[in-house]
């Protein structure tokens with residue numbers, strides 16, 4: 549006789565393409581002492597999810613199969629571990645699920661207490677689910693790493709993407725002069741979000757059109773990152789979240805360059821919730837899909853052409 553409570557989940561049993569998800573009934577996970585069990589209302593999809601699924605990241609983040617992916621979530625606290633005192637059952641929270649244990653593509657997910665915050669009051673639950681990875685990463689890069697100051701010139705590559713959209717708004721709120729690169733179809737979108745200058749990267753090399761940026765925030769990697777070094781002012785900083793930087797090239801230009809993975813925490817999420825509540829940060833949603841369409845949601849993310857976040861209704 550089965551006594552353990554079950555939940556619906558999109559499960560993978562191996563690395564592979566977006567067809568490998570299986571809709572299954574599995575046991576609800578149990579939180580460890582510093583963890584929270586969250587009843588997930590909405591998850592959102594990040595490119596990292598398909599990179600994990602495909603096995604591109606298995607050398608440094610191996611998954612224990614079967615695995616439930618999904619980092620971003622918004623939902624209510626179901627139970628808390630013995631040492632997790634910050635939230636109580638029923639609290640509406642948002643933040644990062646621990647996909648190495650049990651991610652947010654399921655009815656329940658495990659999150660470290662320190663990676664959750666109370667959800668913003670003036671945002672919908674789906675908007676809250678769109679924030680943690682994108683806005684958390686943008687906040688960490690701009691303020692914790694690059695220490696952005698008012699009046700500085702900031703270049704954001706991939707400015708129409710999930711992270712880029714947040715970075716434009718956060719940098720603009722902080723008094724920066726913001727320049728974004730994007731394809732033709734998204735020039736208006738990034739202007740509407742607050743970019744002072746929108747550069748069409750399909751219309752020639754963007755790096756010839758930006759000079760002396762204090763901060764370059766690269767969300768694209770590859771050739772875009774290779775070209776970005778020369779747009780940074782001497783003494784400035786280049787931060788990429790999408791490709792490894794080359795210290796010898798940075799040295800040649802007299803700049804600092806860093807590749808970063810930014811695991812945001814509750815404190816950052818609380819600041820983001822305040823910005824959303826005060827109307828200074830908004831979320832653009834491209835599509836909402838049910839959990840059963842997670843394969844289609846991953847296909848859209850992998851196309852790199854989503855115009856905003858992809859939300860999963862659990």
Ligand SMILES: NC(=O)c1ccc[n+]([C@@H]2O[C@H](COP(=O)([O-])OP(=O)(O)OC[C@H]3O[C@@H](n4cnc5c(N)ncnc54)[C@H](OP(=O)(O)O)[C@@H]3O)[C@@H](O)[C@H]2O)c1
Nearest residue numbers: 595596685706708709710711730731734789808809810852
């Ligand atoms: N290290 C970390 O901690 C961290 C955290 C979050 C994300 N990331 C990584 O950062 C990257 C961006 O994430 P995201 O959530 O913003 O992705 P996203 O929402 O999928 O956005 C990607 C954007 O890239 C642009 N793009 C596509 N092809 C391009 C090209 N050839 N040249 C220039 N731009 C191109 C697209 O805009 P256009 O259609 O306008 O070109 C698109 O809006 C991903 O690789 C992700 O894995 C890393």
